[in-house]
Amino acid sequence: MNLKPYRHIPAVLIVSVVLALGGAFVMAKVCLFSEVDGIVFLHGKPVEGADVERQYEWAWGGKTFTDKVVTDANGAFHFSPAFKSMILGSVLPHQPVITQTINITHDQKSVRVWAYAKMLYDENSELGGKPIKISCYLDREPTHFAEKITSVSPYGPCELRE
Secondary structure (H helix, E strand, O other): OHHHHHHHHHHHHHHHHHHHHHHHOOOEEEEEEEEEEEEEOOOOOOOOOOEEEEEEEEEEEEEEEEEEEOOOOOOOHHHHHHHHEEEEHOOOOOOOOEEEEEEEEEEEEEEEEEEEOOOOOOOHHHOOOOOEEEEEEOOOOOOOOOOOOOOOOOOEEEOOOO
16 A cells, blocks of 8 residues: 555644644743833933834844834833744744843934843843833933843843832
């Protein structure tokens, strides 16, 4: 009996089952940038109307994402957490790498207030489980302003808030 015509059936069957059940067993929801609450200051005063741009590059997906907000009258800004879904990455071992930045532009001057390489897909993993609540000072020199969680810590002219 010649079984050659049927040799692809196991692979087709496996792929079909994975696709059919993918949402329940194979699809993973990953956090690429946790929620951010920030306040922007210049010379000790809140900055209203500053443009705040969050950008993150996902090495696995080879994609860059950008979103923007404007500070309110109190200098406050907010970004919701950024989640994406992945299929193969949920079953194939790999090291997550998400390059994160936040830039603030005010009076035609841009300041990078957050630079970080996220190495875990968990929400709030940037600060070891704590939410990202920062006060950013456009007139300060950048520094590493938090404890190292992986091999790096966030960098910018900011302080953590409670």
